[in-house]
Amino acid sequence: MFRIKGRVPRKVLALGLPMAWGATAITYKLTCPLAHEGGLGARVVTSAVFFAVGTALIVHVRQALLRELRHVREVAGAAQSALLRPLPSRIDGLNVAAAQLSADRSACVGGDLYEVIATEHGVRAVMGDVRGHGIAAMGTVAAVLGSFREAVHDEPDLGRVLHRLDRALARHLRERARDEHPSSGLEPDSPVAEEFVTVLLLQIGRDGEITALNCGHPWPYLLSGTTVEPLARADPLPPLGPFPLPTELTPLRCGPLLPGDSLVLYTDGVEDARDARGQFFSLPAALIGAVRHDPITPQTILRTLFTTLLRHTRGRPADDIALLVLRNDRTPVQCTPLGARGTARPAATNPQPTNHL
Structure with missing residues (x-):
């Protein structure tokens, strides 16, 4: 409920500002005597007023679109991070x-x-x-990775893991084809042949x-x-x-x-x-x-x-x-005869890796 109330002022502002600019232009045209004069100076002032109103509307719409694009990118980035x-x-x-x-x-x-x-x-x-x-590719990635993360623990044979991935992909493509063509009511034989x-x-x-x-x-x-x-x-x-x-x-x-x-x-x-x-x-x-x-x-x-x-x-x-x-970077284990003294020495050492590029 808090989120709904918090978003109301933003929507009101998004609609109210263009309406205010439009009301300003209409009021000027209807009530200002200068807007009804035919002289060059009056026309210049009228043109400047409408140019300012139009510019303000364009800037407002551009800023709204940029905010929406940033939001979409944030959502897409979060979804991609959850998958990969x-x-x-x-x-x-x-x-x-x-x-x-x-x-x-x-x-x-x-x-x-x-x-x-x-x-x-x-x-x-x-x-x-x-x-x-x-988005379509992201859904396929989710289906394949989800199946892999389960199958690698369940299946001792690598071939059976691959079969699980293949079945998950086929099931995902069938469901996507039904969603894209719900009116047919039929199970597609070849849901997305090019996928x-x-x-x-x-x-x-x-x-x-x-x-x-x-x-x-x-x-x-x-x-x-x-x-x-x-x-x-x-x-x-x-x-x-x-x-x-x-x-x-x-x-x-x-x-x-x-x-x-x-x-x-x-x-x-x-x-x-x-x-x-x-x-x-x-x-x-x-x-x-x-x-x-x-x-x-x-x-x-x-x-x-x-x-x-x-x-x-x-x-x-x-x-x-x-x-x-x-x-x-596993340390190889060297076997020594029973009773021999000394310990095995690692073949190579490496510094601790960093977690970033």
């Missing part, structure tokens, strides 16, 4: 850094998604890209072993020392949405993520970014430059990539961009 919630800087021995950049500076809502969760089956991560952006989501699922076990399932998404890069190479080169499955998944899904074994190694997950907006001459952004070259920094942390890698990318595009990327960096 900030990740902790450390998850089960992995240092983590992630960030998202919308191609439209006036929009806070994009179609990229990511999440990292520690489970009893290992650390599981998802990176995805919904076709399009805006799809690229998804990359990763699982990093306690021993560092990486398994992956890829549906149309770019493979991440593995950073080991100064070496930069794709995690895998296998052909991915089709994106979720247009085509059914195979009944049996066998995750791809991608080798270990050794202590000190990093994985860089990204959406295709990174490699599709172009400069003024139309040249594509070279992500491997940027990663080679990033690993030369000392110390190498997910935060420094992320900061270097965004700086290089924005310089390449002159601050105007053509597509939404999301980056996720995972670094294995």
Whole structure:
């Protein structure tokens, strides 16, 4: 009730000020003798009065629209933050850094998604890209991320996690199609045929072993020392949405993520970014430059990539961009013979990461 009463004066002011200016102009025209004279001076004064009234109305409307736009941006930003919630800087021995950049500076809502969760089956991560952006894309992101956050704890097999995501997406698209076409009263066979989501699922076990399932998404890069190479080169499955998944899904074994190694997950907006001459952004070259920094942390890698990318595009990327960096900072356990003296020494040490770029 308090909120309703608090908003009444603002609405009254928004309507009352234009009405007051309009009443001033009408009163001047009807009651002022100068407004009825035909001389040049009278016409100049009359024109000035109506010009002032019109200018005041335009300024008032502009300010009202700017206030409304700021409110909409705040709501969109809050919704986006609730979906892509900030990740902790450390998850089960992995240092983590992630960030998202919308191609439209006036929009806070994009179609990229990511999440990292520690489970009893290992650390599981998802990176995805919904076709399009805006409110419709945000609903799809919510459906996929909500299903992922539940399935990673329930399903021991990574293939079953992907099947859960596929069913959640199909259910969301059917419900959206019914809402968009309620008059048909029929269950749509192909609700949104052009809608799809690229998804990359990763699982990093306690021993560092990486398994992956890829549906149309770019493979991440593995950073080991100064070496930069794709995690895998296998052909991915089709994106979720247009085509059914195979009944049996066998995750791809991608080798270990050794202590000190990093994985860089990204959406295709990174490699599709172009400069003024139309040249594509070279992500491997940027990663080679990033690993030369000392110390190498997910935060420094992320900061270097965004700086290089924005310089390449002159601050105007053509597509939404999301980056996720995972670094294995687990201390390897060295077994010593029974009765041997001394303790195991960690292979590498790293400074504590920061929580911002």
